Amino acid sequence: MFELDVTRVQGEFTLEVDLRLASRGVTALFGPSGSGKTTLLRLIAGLDRPDRGRIALEGYVLCDTATCRFVPVHRRRLGIVFQEARLFPHYSVRGNLCYGMRDEDPAAVARISGLLGIDHLLTRMPNTLSGGEARRVAIGRALLSSPRLLLLDEPLTGLDGARKQELLEYLAALVRDIDIPVIFVSHDPQELLAVADDLVLLEKGQVLAHGALNEVLARPELMSRLGGFDISAMLAARCHRHDVRRQLSELRLSDGQMLELPTLDIEPGQWLKIQVRARDVAIALEPVSGTSIRNTLKATITACQPLDDMASVTLVMLDAGQQTLRALISTASCEALGLAPGMTVQALIRAVSLARPAAAPALADQEVP
């Protein structure tokens, strides 16, 4: 558990945060610029002191104004990857990687650089690296200092599309491999969807929402705050088999219902998280035929609520095998179909926007073989 309960006043701006973060997995810190993300990060790192409060990681108190305890930056053992890579220009890549290590450990350097795909760069100097390579070295350097927590401050900012995607894939692989909590600061929804498990929404120095990514994304009152996020749902599914001829991958939800996606680069048996945007889900009362939509899930309506800021649109919450799915349909159709909680309907899924490997969900035990 990572406990954060801090207040810091900077001129007109007040940061007031009280959070308990999970010991494992990736917590995304999301918010517009000026929301206090960087201020919070500096407090965690120990680069600034809170006016009041306590920060403790797994019971180890990093800072407590009540007892005047303040562990200095260099003894906190937090791996921090800043927006800019901040590589030391007069050290080689290897020198940078080893800077935070207590003892030389060539095996660890080899393992981490292999994981990040930087093993061919070890003798190069930082100024000769591309932006994406430099970020990866910075991440490797932070990891090799054997941190108790990994803090990533917008590590993908300023990279072009292809580099970003590449680094995102490394990151997604990395955070599954390490067993320390990761805090990922970002204002880019796509980055968060690709790596985050939990989401903390910051605004004007306050925590607006905190919870599982799926749960926070589902809250319609936060939709305008979440800006770039479309209301969506993250479903856990397991890769069942690949159909080479039709170039499709079959996925099964925990209740046995099946989805077909264009071939995924993943082993059968591996769990995935897939993102389904609410506006990509349509609803039919009966199973439909003669449609181009391949993916249909049987689901039960749990709630229908018109959006606060757009009453012409209604958000329908659906339960499909104990997973929440959301559909955004016009209020007129909702009324015409007479949709109400408790009804069993067909959810037509037009598109799945993102799929990424994930750990098996807790509900895997209840899986129908």
Next chain:
Amino acid sequence: MLTPLEWEALQLSLKVAGVAVGASLVPGIALAWVLARHTFPGKSLLDGLIHLPLVLPPVVVGYLLLLAFGRQGVIGQWLARFDIGLPFTWQGAALAGGVMAFPLMVRAIRLSLEAVDVRLEAAARTLGATRARVFVTITLPLALPGVLTGMMLSFARALSEFGATMTFASNIPGETRTLPLALYSVIQSPGREAAAARLCLISIAVAMLSLLVSEWLARRSRRRMEGRDV
């Protein structure tokens, strides 16, 4: 190639300037760091004091040194207890040169320290480095070109020092008669234009050489930082 007298003056000059730079390097870096990274009451006063030799007539500096380090001077009396007397010795000439050159050294080092990205230092701290380790492994290496420039400037300044040396250490052959003082002695007597010209050329050669060497060192350290082959 050189006459024994010229050789003596050259060796003495190099010794005096070298000791002046060597002795002021550590305090120079320390003061430059204090001025570059800290704010405190009296900072402007300290800054002004360090810069004073740059704007004062060298003779005034020499006279002040004489007052402080002379037999009756506060520091002079204290040093006399250890049987150390600075006026009229080559060490005194080094002190005069060092004091005159100090502002140039502090300025150059301070500028380069200010140019070091504090975010790199913060990154090093988060990687577990103590402040001392950050200074030695990050700050100082990154400021090295400026440190070298400062050393070169102050070396050249100490080498060319005349007024303060003359006043504080006098013009004693073999003890404090450096190149500029030797040149001064030569042009005092008529008919020695050739000797004066030779001393002139030696001075120019030494100054040029130190300039080139420091430029080469600075470029080398910059290159290494930029990751190109040295």
